[in-house]
Amino acid sequence: MNLRSLEQSKSSSRDGKSKRKLGCGRKVSYENLDNDLAKWVRQRRKEKKKVSRRIIKLQAESSFNGSEDDLIHCFKEAGPVPEGRKLLEDARAGINDEPLQIEDEEFEVEEDTMIVIKLSNSMI
Structure with missing residues:
Protein backbone atom coordinates (compact mmCIF):
# COMPACT_ATOMS: atom_id res chain seq x y z
CA MET A 1 0.00 0.00 0.00
CA ASN A 2 1.57 3.30 -1.02
CA LEU A 3 1.37 6.62 0.78
CA ARG A 4 -1.20 8.17 -1.58
CA SER A 5 -3.72 5.34 -1.18
CA LEU A 6 -3.22 5.43 2.60
CA GLU A 7 -3.97 9.16 2.71
CA GLN A 8 -7.06 8.68 0.52
CA SER A 9 -8.28 5.93 2.79
CA LYS A 10 -7.86 8.06 5.91
CA SER A 11 -9.40 11.16 4.37
CA SER A 12 -12.47 9.27 3.13
CA SER A 13 -13.09 7.56 6.45
CA ARG A 14 -14.80 8.94 9.54
CA ASP A 15 -12.67 10.43 12.32
CA GLY A 16 -9.48 9.71 10.37
CA LYS A 17 -9.70 5.99 11.08
CA SER A 18 -8.76 3.76 8.18
CA LYS A 19 -11.53 1.65 6.69
CA ARG A 20 -11.23 -1.98 5.96
CA LYS A 21 -10.94 -2.77 2.30
CA LEU A 22 -13.74 -4.74 0.69
CA GLY A 23 -12.84 -8.35 0.02
CA CYS A 24 -10.08 -8.45 2.62
CA GLY A 25 -10.07 -10.95 5.42
CA ARG A 26 -11.19 -14.51 5.72
CA LYS A 27 -14.20 -15.58 3.68
CA VAL A 28 -17.23 -17.03 5.47
CA SER A 29 -17.24 -20.83 5.13
CA ASN A 65 -29.02 -30.59 9.41
CA GLY A 66 -26.42 -33.23 8.52
CA SER A 67 -26.60 -32.62 4.78
CA GLU A 68 -22.81 -32.90 4.58
CA ASP A 69 -22.53 -36.26 6.34
CA ASP A 70 -21.26 -37.84 3.15
CA LEU A 71 -18.10 -35.74 3.53
CA ILE A 72 -17.33 -37.19 6.97
CA HIS A 73 -14.72 -39.95 7.04
CA CYS A 74 -15.16 -42.57 9.75
CA PHE A 75 -11.97 -44.14 11.11
CA LYS A 76 -10.77 -46.32 13.93
CA GLU A 77 -7.20 -47.04 14.98
CA ALA A 78 -7.04 -50.01 12.60
CA GLY A 79 -8.23 -48.01 9.58
CA PRO A 80 -11.39 -46.84 7.82
CA VAL A 81 -14.81 -48.05 8.94
CA PRO A 82 -17.14 -48.23 5.93
CA GLU A 83 -20.24 -48.95 8.04
CA GLY A 84 -19.48 -45.91 10.24
CA ARG A 85 -21.06 -43.49 7.80
CA LYS A 86 -24.29 -45.53 7.72
CA LEU A 87 -24.39 -45.60 11.53
CA LEU A 88 -23.95 -41.83 11.56
CA GLU A 89 -26.75 -41.30 9.02
CA ASP A 90 -29.07 -43.60 10.99
CA ALA A 91 -28.26 -41.80 14.25
CA ARG A 92 -28.95 -38.41 12.68
CA ALA A 93 -32.23 -39.63 11.21
CA GLY A 94 -33.26 -41.20 14.53
CA ILE A 95 -33.82 -44.56 12.83
CA ASN A 96 -31.91 -46.53 15.40
CA ASP A 97 -32.42 -44.95 18.81
CA GLU A 98 -30.90 -47.85 20.71
CA PRO A 99 -27.24 -47.60 21.79
CA LEU A 100 -24.63 -48.66 19.27
CA GLN A 101 -23.33 -52.18 19.75
CA ILE A 102 -19.65 -52.67 18.96
CA GLU A 103 -18.71 -56.28 18.39
CA ASP A 104 -15.41 -58.07 19.00
CA GLU A 105 -13.90 -55.17 20.89
CA GLU A 106 -13.70 -54.21 24.52
CA PHE A 107 -13.15 -50.67 25.67
CA GLU A 108 -12.23 -49.28 29.04
CA VAL A 109 -13.97 -45.93 29.29
CA GLU A 110 -13.38 -43.44 32.05
CA GLU A 111 -16.30 -41.66 33.69
CA ASP A 112 -15.33 -38.29 32.14
CA THR A 113 -15.42 -39.83 28.67
CA MET A 114 -18.89 -41.25 29.30
CA ILE A 115 -20.15 -37.78 30.19
CA VAL A 116 -18.75 -36.41 26.93
CA ILE A 117 -20.32 -39.27 24.96
CA LYS A 118 -23.70 -38.65 26.60
CA LEU A 119 -23.48 -34.93 25.79
CA SER A 120 -22.47 -35.69 22.21
CA ASN A 121 -25.36 -38.11 21.74
CA SER A 122 -27.84 -35.61 23.12
CA MET A 123 -26.81 -33.11 20.41
CA ILE A 124 -27.47 -35.54 17.56
Whole structure:
Protein backbone atom coordinates (compact mmCIF):
# COMPACT_ATOMS: atom_id res chain seq x y z
CA MET A 1 0.00 0.00 0.00
CA ASN A 2 1.57 3.30 -1.02
CA LEU A 3 1.37 6.62 0.78
CA ARG A 4 -1.20 8.17 -1.58
CA SER A 5 -3.72 5.34 -1.18
CA LEU A 6 -3.22 5.43 2.60
CA GLU A 7 -3.97 9.16 2.71
CA GLN A 8 -7.06 8.68 0.52
CA SER A 9 -8.28 5.93 2.79
CA LYS A 10 -7.86 8.06 5.91
CA SER A 11 -9.40 11.16 4.37
CA SER A 12 -12.47 9.27 3.13
CA SER A 13 -13.09 7.56 6.45
CA ARG A 14 -14.80 8.94 9.54
CA ASP A 15 -12.67 10.43 12.32
CA GLY A 16 -9.48 9.71 10.37
CA LYS A 17 -9.70 5.99 11.08
CA SER A 18 -8.76 3.76 8.18
CA LYS A 19 -11.53 1.65 6.69
CA ARG A 20 -11.23 -1.98 5.96
CA LYS A 21 -10.94 -2.77 2.30
CA LEU A 22 -13.74 -4.74 0.69
CA GLY A 23 -12.84 -8.35 0.02
CA CYS A 24 -10.08 -8.45 2.62
CA GLY A 25 -10.07 -10.95 5.42
CA ARG A 26 -11.19 -14.51 5.72
CA LYS A 27 -14.20 -15.58 3.68
CA VAL A 28 -17.23 -17.03 5.47
CA SER A 29 -17.24 -20.83 5.13
CA TYR A 30 -20.99 -21.33 5.50
CA GLU A 31 -22.71 -18.17 4.31
CA ASN A 32 -26.27 -19.50 4.70
CA LEU A 33 -25.61 -20.65 8.26
CA ASP A 34 -24.03 -17.30 9.05
CA ASN A 35 -27.04 -15.40 7.67
CA ASP A 36 -29.49 -17.65 9.52
CA LEU A 37 -27.61 -17.16 12.79
CA ALA A 38 -27.52 -13.38 12.29
CA LYS A 39 -31.32 -13.35 11.77
CA TRP A 40 -31.78 -15.55 14.85
CA VAL A 41 -29.61 -13.24 16.99
CA ARG A 42 -31.50 -10.14 15.81
CA GLN A 43 -34.81 -11.87 16.60
CA ARG A 44 -33.64 -12.82 20.11
CA ARG A 45 -32.41 -9.30 20.81
CA LYS A 46 -35.68 -7.84 19.56
CA GLU A 47 -37.49 -10.11 22.05
CA LYS A 48 -35.10 -8.85 24.78
CA LYS A 49 -33.68 -12.33 25.33
CA LYS A 50 -30.11 -13.08 26.35
CA VAL A 51 -27.64 -13.79 23.55
CA SER A 52 -24.18 -15.04 24.48
CA ARG A 53 -21.41 -16.68 22.50
CA ARG A 54 -22.26 -20.01 24.07
CA ILE A 55 -25.94 -19.71 23.12
CA ILE A 56 -24.99 -18.77 19.56
CA LYS A 57 -22.64 -21.77 19.37
CA LEU A 58 -25.37 -24.12 20.60
CA GLN A 59 -27.84 -22.67 18.09
CA ALA A 60 -25.32 -23.16 15.26
CA GLU A 61 -24.78 -26.78 16.29
CA SER A 62 -28.50 -27.48 16.56
CA SER A 63 -29.29 -25.88 13.21
CA PHE A 64 -26.86 -28.20 11.42
CA ASN A 65 -29.02 -30.59 9.41
CA GLY A 66 -26.42 -33.23 8.52
CA SER A 67 -26.60 -32.62 4.78
CA GLU A 68 -22.81 -32.90 4.58
CA ASP A 69 -22.53 -36.26 6.34
CA ASP A 70 -21.26 -37.84 3.15
CA LEU A 71 -18.10 -35.74 3.53
CA ILE A 72 -17.33 -37.19 6.97
CA HIS A 73 -14.72 -39.95 7.04
CA CYS A 74 -15.16 -42.57 9.75
CA PHE A 75 -11.97 -44.14 11.11
CA LYS A 76 -10.77 -46.32 13.93
CA GLU A 77 -7.20 -47.04 14.98
CA ALA A 78 -7.04 -50.01 12.60
CA GLY A 79 -8.23 -48.01 9.58
CA PRO A 80 -11.39 -46.84 7.82
CA VAL A 81 -14.81 -48.05 8.94
CA PRO A 82 -17.14 -48.23 5.93
CA GLU A 83 -20.24 -48.95 8.04
CA GLY A 84 -19.48 -45.91 10.24
CA ARG A 85 -21.06 -43.49 7.80
CA LYS A 86 -24.29 -45.53 7.72
CA LEU A 87 -24.39 -45.60 11.53
CA LEU A 88 -23.95 -41.83 11.56
CA GLU A 89 -26.75 -41.30 9.02
CA ASP A 90 -29.07 -43.60 10.99
CA ALA A 91 -28.26 -41.80 14.25
CA ARG A 92 -28.95 -38.41 12.68
CA ALA A 93 -32.23 -39.63 11.21
CA GLY A 94 -33.26 -41.20 14.53
CA ILE A 95 -33.82 -44.56 12.83
CA ASN A 96 -31.91 -46.53 15.40
CA ASP A 97 -32.42 -44.95 18.81
CA GLU A 98 -30.90 -47.85 20.71
CA PRO A 99 -27.24 -47.60 21.79
CA LEU A 100 -24.63 -48.66 19.27
CA GLN A 101 -23.33 -52.18 19.75
CA ILE A 102 -19.65 -52.67 18.96
CA GLU A 103 -18.71 -56.28 18.39
CA ASP A 104 -15.41 -58.07 19.00
CA GLU A 105 -13.90 -55.17 20.89
CA GLU A 106 -13.70 -54.21 24.52
CA PHE A 107 -13.15 -50.67 25.67
CA GLU A 108 -12.23 -49.28 29.04
CA VAL A 109 -13.97 -45.93 29.29
CA GLU A 110 -13.38 -43.44 32.05
CA GLU A 111 -16.30 -41.66 33.69
CA ASP A 112 -15.33 -38.29 32.14
CA THR A 113 -15.42 -39.83 28.67
CA MET A 114 -18.89 -41.25 29.30
CA ILE A 115 -20.15 -37.78 30.19
CA VAL A 116 -18.75 -36.41 26.93
CA ILE A 117 -20.32 -39.27 24.96
CA LYS A 118 -23.70 -38.65 26.60
CA LEU A 119 -23.48 -34.93 25.79
CA SER A 120 -22.47 -35.69 22.21
CA ASN A 121 -25.36 -38.11 21.74
CA SER A 122 -27.84 -35.61 23.12
CA MET A 123 -26.81 -33.11 20.41
CA ILE A 124 -27.47 -35.54 17.56
